[in-house]
Amino acid sequence: MRQDLVAKYDLRLPRYTSYPTAPHFSPAVTGSTYEGWLAGLDPATPLSLYLHIAYCAEMCWFCGCHTKITRRYDPVAEYLEVLMQEIELLASKLPGRFSARHVHFGGGSPTILSAEDFSRLIAHLKDHFDIADGAEIAVELDPRTADEAYVQAMATAGVTRASIGVQDFNRRVQEAVNRIQPYEEVAEVTGWLRKHGISEINMDLIYGLPYQTVDTIVETIDQSLTLKPRRISLFGYAHVPWMRKHQTLIPEEALPGLEERWVQYETAQKRLQDHGYISVGLDHFALADDEMALALTNKQLHRNFQGYTTDAAEVLIGLGASGIGSLPQGYVANEGELHAWKRMVLDGVLPTKRGIAISDEDRLRREVIERLMCDLEIDLAAMARAHGRPEDHFAAELDGMSDLEADGVLVRDGFTLRITEDGRPLVRAAAARFDQYLRTGELRHSKAI
Structure with a gap:
């Protein structure tokens, strides 16, 4: 890309995973509003489910997600019990039993759950929703906390896709963002996934991190490709320390400049294309026979809060603290503060904090x-x-x-x-x-x- 364009259009802009975007949601949309929207849905309409697991074992300093750090399992277990109550509460507000074609577990870190509790959560979900034949069930996976028992529980529950957070394999970069994760650890988890029949594997990479160079990006991509992922996401690091205070721990002087970021992006894009990956939209890459690449060709690609997707559902139900949903009438966002979210659910109130009705x-x-x-x-x-x-x-x-x-x-x-x-x-x-x-x-x- 011409460097003058890089400088000219270096604007603060939304990712457009929704429209209107989240900063325009307001408290005018309440749990009562959401309840009315749910009641107006047709039970024949297939929907998607997003479940947010709001805990991690350790904070990655680049993180922009809603998460809380815990070294103990008790808060995670308590969160799970409330989440299952929210599933019951939400299902009771629907005018019938609905079928889900896509289920996505995000975070935070879903792999902070024990294998037994993940199985319980899936079973509870299936008690209240039908999971359609051929449905995609996807889990965001942290290789540092996933063990083979968890992967086996995923497979038994019908999980079809795993998204592995890689970010970067370079040790210096990992130390600078507080995410130590050797290649061997990722390779082991990938092996478990394939052993237990989960072959749809995504990998998430990030450019623009501290101490990254074009050479380290290429090295990370080459290492990732040895594990043969079906899809790769290549996100630019968003440095917003005024919104995420832990990002102040990242040494700003080590962040690549604007021009360097885009040399990294363009080099990475070419490397992936040279290895047979199709560019999908802004920041995704997929093998030519992957469902996402086929959706791109057929102009059936979509975009939701998880980014580019093949999910065409008109209704997305967000569950868990900070979960966001999309309905024909508008958008809803759950309370993100954990104690407030828990109180609302335990009081039998949909934990909606804000949203927006759309015209x-x-x-x-x-x-x-x-x-x-x-x-x-x-x-x-x-x-x-x-x-x-x-x-x-x-x-x-x-x-x-x-x-x-x-x-x-x-x-x-x-x-x-x-x-x-x-x-x-x-x-x-x-x-x-x-x-x-x-x-x-x-x-x-x-x-x-």
Whole structure:
């Protein structure tokens, strides 16, 4: 990428895993609001479930997730009991028994649960929801806390996909972010997964970490590829110490500069492509025969709070402290403070802290942003017509894209936009032009580059 574009579009922008984005959620959406939205759902509508396990054994200093550190198991066990009560409470608010096509366990660290408790949680979930034949059940896995008994419990429960947090294999980088995780440890866990029949394996990598160089990124990728993951995520580290105080422990002077970050990204992208991985959207890579790569080809790729996904469900139910859900009527976010979340659930109240109801205009703009983020192209006239709007509905936004067009970030042909390959890393800058909420929340987002 041209370095002048790297500097020009280094803006604070959302990741667009929702629209409107989370900074615009408000307390106006309450548990009572959510209960009404749930009651209005059609039981024939398939849904997705996200379960947030809000504990980790150790804090990774780069982390931007909602998590709490514990060395004891008692708080984890207590959290699990309340989470199971929330599952019962949520299911009781639905107008029937629903079927789930996607189930995702995230965190925090789901592998902080014991194998027995993970099995209990899955069984409890299946007591209240039908898991559709062929459903994807995915678990975010920390190799430092997963043992073979846990992996075997995953397989027995029907888990089909594991996402392994690798980040970087370089020892100096690992020490700088407080995540010591040798290659051999990851290889052992990968071996257990395949031994027990879980072959859909993702690996998460991060660029822009302290002491990373182009050479160390390439070395990490090459080591990762020896383990033959089906998918790789390559995220840019978001340094937001004003939001995540533990990030102040990262030596800022060791962070790569803007230009270096993008040399890392581009080098990593080329390395993965050279090994047969297809670029999916902004930051995902998949083998050509993987479901995600096929969804990209068929323009059936989607985006939700977990990033790029093949999940097309209109309803996503978020469970656990800080869990976020999406419904046709809008978005809901659970209370993130653990004690407050527990009190609400134990009182029999849906633990909703905030959310946002969405309008028809929001739905239109959400689809525009999603298709742009996923397909890197869009016919705005056709999209407007599909939502009952005139073809020139986005005339003002198109007129405001002359800079992106002049800089080669995108190509415009009438009402059709196409992001160029040089513009791929800047797709968020193009998507942001359709965001009517951005100005009031932009300071709370990470940089686009």
